[in-house]
Amino acid sequence: MRKWLPLLTICLGTFMLLIDVTIVNVALPEIAGDLDASFSSLQWVVNAYALAMAALLLGAGSIADLVGHRRIYVGGLILFAVSSLICGISPNPSVLIVARVVQGIGAAAMAATTFPLLNGSYSGRDRGVAYGMWGAIAGASSAVGPILGGILTEAASWRWIFFVNLPLSIIAIVLCVVALRDMTETHSARIDVAGMAAFAVAAASATYALIRANEHSWSDTGTRSMLLVAAVALAAFVVIERRSAQPMFDLALLRERSFVGVLVAAVTLFLAAFAALMYTSIWLQSVGGMSPIEAGLVGLPLSIMAFLVSGAFGRFLHGANPGRIIGSGLLMVGIGGLLGGVFVRDDAGWLALVPGYIAIGAGVGLSTATLGSAAMGAVAPHRGGMATGAVNTAQQLGMAFGIAALGSVFTARAKDVLGARAVPDIDSAARAIAGGRSSVLTADAPEQLRPALQEAIYAAAVSGVQGTLIASGLVGLLGGVLTLVLIRPTHLSGTEEAPNAEVMKEVAGA
Structure with missing residues (x-):
């Protein structure tokens, strides 16, 4: 049992840093009331965390390769715990936003060292099991965030969505000291x-x-x-x-087709699988009338499938062709998005999302764990932090670009519906619906016009969600095809620290 302590340590960190991407969303109304926060401040409470992670992931991975992955991981945990405490006791929005930035820095340090630590802790079939379980936790965490956030906010206070990180961080820090070891020795190179x-x-x-x-x-x-x-x-x-x-980042890696394939897969996976969830949640809550917890529970099929597929099949993927696994997973994600586009129409409700979510969850379960092992297989062991930082940065940027691009798709589709129903000021109305402010539109309308306006808003939201699902599905299919073409089985075989020929020469030269 002791041999799985490193996996538990890493999974605890992964769980915390991923749920903190989404756990805040459901608590925003409570935060606004308690801290008298403006709408702009609330947006930065969410975005500051992602911004800090995206900016520092690659740098954190590079530093970890020099000073030690375990040391940076522990430092990230400590920073994450302290900043979580400050988030929880924040007296005003400014302090909360700054603390969220620091929390993102700690998360970047943890995320950039995850794969090297897994590789250093396990080998052979155990490594396949470890990556499978890590992928199961990672795949389920994003959807668990809104559910956990809703429960903590309703049962206690919004502050507990941050306080809950403290005991988990303390446990993880103790386990780091007891169970974790670095894969490579530290280097004296200049940062x-x-x-x-x-x-x-x-x-x-x-x-x-x-x-x-x-x-x-x-x-x-x-x-x-x-x-x-x-x-x-x-x-x-x-x-x-x-x-x-x-x-900090060896540009020669971009001449490696397989490594480029891993980066493409990272971008397209997070865009295709997760970016549309923001708009389905807005539809279910602001238009469909669901509570945050109810809307979060709708995403459970995705989380459960991701957990089951990654956990059940991860141990059998060691030594398999990673390009085929990741590519197949992305194709399943693409199919799931298109299924959502087929079923979400007219007067559809939350059940229309379930078939697509099941397919997306299965695809996420296949792809997530294998993506990490494929990235590590593309580089020499002492560059694991560099590879991990690059992949995680690609994921963060894919998510951010996906949310922005799908937002444009949503508003364009909503405008078409609103224009056909002669709703005035369709630009502002479409943005209000996409931003979850549909109630403002109906509240400002004359009472006799509200029923027709509500129908128009629902139809516009359904059309917008349908557009985002179709667009994300197409991206998933494209990403799957590119991954199958780019990632070569001879380079990323999943064998023991089996970097390609060029990397082997580099190691020998070192």
């Missing part, structure tokens, strides 16, 4: 500060631009300005890394 700064600016600017595009539009001056800043910073990052003797 690439310039590269880290350039990439942090690029990732933060791109993520902020995507968030802003979802709130305002792609044509907004602020959105375009931040995209320009991201492009300039990314160009600077490339120049710095090409000239650096010890780069």
Whole structure:
């Protein structure tokens, strides 16, 4: 039993950092009332965490490769615990937002070291079991967040969605000291500060631009300005890394077709599987009248399938062709999105989502764990943090881009429906529906017009959700095909630390 303590340690950290992406959403009304927070402040309570993670994941992985993965993981846990405490006792929105940024930094440190620690703790079939169970926890965590958040908020207070991290963090820290070991020895190489700064600016600017595009539009001056800043910073990052003797991210990895395939899979998986969940939740709550807990429970089929598939099949995937597994999982996610697009129509309710969620959950269960092992198989062991940081950054950016892009799809479809029903000011109305503010539209309307307006709002929301599901389904299918083509079985065989020939030469030269 002791041999599974490292897995328990890593899964505890993964569970905490992933549920904190979604657990806050259901508590926002309580936070607004208690702290007198504005709508803009509430948005940043959610977005600050994701922004910090996206900006620092790659840098955290690079530092971990130099100073030790276990050390960075423990540091991330401590930072996460302290910031969670500050979140829970925050007296005003400003303190809460800053604490969420620090929480995101701790989460980045944990996420960037997960795969190297798993690889260092297990080998052979045990590694397949470990990745399978980790994938089951990861796949289920995002959907569990809203349910747990709703229960804690209703039973105690919104502050307990943060306080609950404290005992889990203490347990994980103790287990780290007792059970975890590093896969590789630490190195005395210089930290690439310039590269880290350039990439942090690029990732933060791109993520902020995507968030802003979802709130305002792609044509907004602020959105375009931040995209320009991201492009300039990314160009600077490339120049710095090409000239650096010890780069934070080895650009030569991008010449490896299999590693590029892993990054493509990471982006498309999180976009196709999870980005549309925000809009289905808005539809169920603001238009369908469900409570946060009820809306969260609708996502249980996805979580259960992800947990069962990853947990049941993970131990059998060791040594299998990762490209086929990940590609097949993405194709299932794509099929699930299209199933949702078929069933969510007219006067459909929450049951229309279930068939698609089951397929998406199965696809997530297949892909998630194998994605991590495939990333580690593409690089030398001492670059595990670099590979993990790159994959996790791709996932975060895929999620952020997906939410923004699907938001545009939602509003465009909603506008078509509202325009056909002669609803005035369709642009503002469509954005209100996409942002979960449908009640404002009906409250401001004359009483005699409310029944017709409510019908129009429901039809617009259904059409918007249908569009997001179809779009995400198509992305899943495209990602599956690209993954099958790009990831080569000879390079990523899933064998013991079996990097490809070029990486083997690099290790020998070191």
